[in-house]
Amino acid sequence: MDALTQMSVLGLILSAVLLAMACIKADRVRAWRAGVNPSAEELPDAFFTAARVALVALAGVGIYVCVQGFGVSDDTTWDDAELTTAVQGATDALDGSSGFGDIYAEDNDTGWIDEYATKIEQEVVEHGGGDAPQDGVNATPAASNTASEARYTVTGGDSAFCMQVTRTRSKDGDYEPPGIAGGQGTVTVPSYDFRVTTEEGGC
Structure with a gap:
């Protein structure tokens, strides 16, 4: 309260x-x-x-x-029903999505994890509905996260959910920006696919 x-x-x-x-x-x-x-x-x-x-x-x-x-x-403040609906909506929106990585980062780079936390928070708020608060959601990354798999404890009010995000290199291949070349040929931007699931309770 x-x-x-x-x-x-x-x-x-x-x-x-x-x-x-x-x-x-x-x-x-x-x-x-x-x-x-x-x-x-x-x-x-x-x-x-x-x-x-x-x-x-x-x-x-x-x-x-x-x-x-x-x-x-x-x-x-978020109540249990509002947060449950918002987290489920965010999970559905993020699951199966794709995104670009850092041109100069390796596949084992974990820099995306903190950035993705912000994305989760924004998606939860967006799916909260008109009566839900416009802030107050936190997605806290777990300490054991890796470059390919990350877990986030999503909280708002008294409720908590564990969102698991798996990142894999896109099957459609990397993106090649037109007109950009590196020292050894064409520069490619790594593309990743994300699978997202959520369970009740913290991670």
Whole structure:
């Protein structure tokens, strides 16, 4: 539960207390005052009427503010259903995709792993839908990742998923940009295919 939600819950509790105070009978208040201070002047009925109106008004304002707070919290935090749908959508979008690697990097280079984490985060947010937050998703690479296989713990709110990404050299071959040549002939850009699967829980 985030801080804004906690504050909203406390606000509702306080509003309920104010409403309970407004329901206390005048005779009980008078009896309590007489027990504490017998010489105190008796409060008129108009005082209790004004007090009840003020307490109910304050409670109403508190409830309104808390409801608005819940709405804001829902827009800024991921719930389980939102993240599940978004991660599944991102998985479907990324699975079977392709991309280019660094011209000068070897196949055993792991530099793509951190870049792909950003891609995962962007895809999850994109598939979150109109009511889902526009940030707050993290794709954390596992320490044991290799150049051909990487795992990411995808988190948002209280949920976590393990996304496994397998990178292989594209069967369609590398890309040859027109008009670009290296010292020993044509320069080719390595092309890779990605297979992506996801399971519930962290990696």
